[in-house]
Amino acid sequence: MTKTCTILVGVPAAGKSTWISNQPLKDDTYIASTDRVIEETAREYGMTYNEAFKDLIGFAETVMWRHIDRAVLFGHDIVIDRTNMSIKSRKRFIDFLKPYGYKFNAVVFPNPDPVEWERRLNNRPGKTIPENIICNMVSSFRMPTREEGFADIVVIEPEFEEM
DSSP: EEEEEEEEEOOOTTSSHHHHHHHHHOTTEEEEHHHHHHHHHHHHTTTTTHHHHHHHHHHHHHHHHHHHHHHHHHHHEEEOOOOOOOOOHHHHHHHHHHTTTTEEEEEEEOOOHHHHHHHHHSSSOOOOOHHHHHHHHHHOOOOOOOOEEEEEEEEOOOOOOOO
């Protein structure tokens, strides 16, 4: 059976996590996301994402990679729910998982319309990302390619919610 790693590519609030929740994934598919670890841990301690981020990002990375190790051990599919804007950021996952026989797919989320994007970013209480960080993410974007190791590359059409 082919094991699949789907790497999501897109800026914060582009719809990556929403896309995951609407996919018919196998029950044992592992969703690799430092944001999920930070959000869950912050909630346990009555904190916001912003309040916990600096103290928890290292811990969240460690937890995410340990869970990836476990997913590999049991042959589970993996979805990488991070921005993954650069070739270098995607390469870490591809280089790690390729020896285990994973097939790689990329799902790309284009930047939302600026007004919609602003609405989405502001609709996340307690979770803000500094503008300079977002600008760095946008400028680091490189479209995934087959040369990177992707068997399939899908570009998601932006969806706009009714106001």
